[in-house]
């Protein structure tokens with residue numbers, strides 16, 4: 001059985017998240033300490049099968065006007081069971097009342113997020129990485 005919980009209800013050990021990142025081929029340079037800080041400073045939702053973290057997403061927010069959802073990921077072995085949708089539903093519930101909730105995704109995932117109520121914009125996404 002899959003259970004979806006906020007990090008504040010069921011804390012995610014950094015090592016479990018590192019395993020999930022590895023499974024989806026993301027963020028090989030993120031460290032245990034960095035991930036711990038990230039978890040403490042984000043709104044975080046985890047999907048659990050018993051003691052195994054099988055899905056994750058997080059958001060950063062000012063709590064009023066803006067929030068950004070990041071790092072939506074489900075283990076390859078657990079996809080197409082609606083876990084991604086459950087993570088998004090729980091996150092949107094948690095972010096209820098925020099004026100604009102944004103996320104970045106590849107064009108091929110746009111329809112997936114449209115089904116959770118998101119629309120694409122004509123804005124250009126710009127990033128500045130640490131120098």
Ligand SMILES: CC(C)(COP(=O)(O)OP(=O)(O)OC[C@H]1O[C@@H](n2cnc3c(N)ncnc32)[C@H](O)[C@@H]1OP(=O)(O)O)[C@@H](O)C(=O)NCCC(=O)NCCS
Nearest residue numbers: 024072073074079080081082083084085104105108109112
């Ligand atoms: C995107 C992701 C989180 C979806 O998780 P999930 O638990 O499989 O999602 P759900 O079961 O709720 O929905 C599955 C549906 O999502 C859509 N979908 C999932 N991945 C997709 C992709 N890469 N391209 C297009 N559609 C996709 C499909 O419609 C799929 O339906 P299907 O199972 O009938 O093919 C998961 O595929 C994942 O972890 N991908 C790798 C990381 C990633 O790209 N994350 C998104 C960053 S913005």
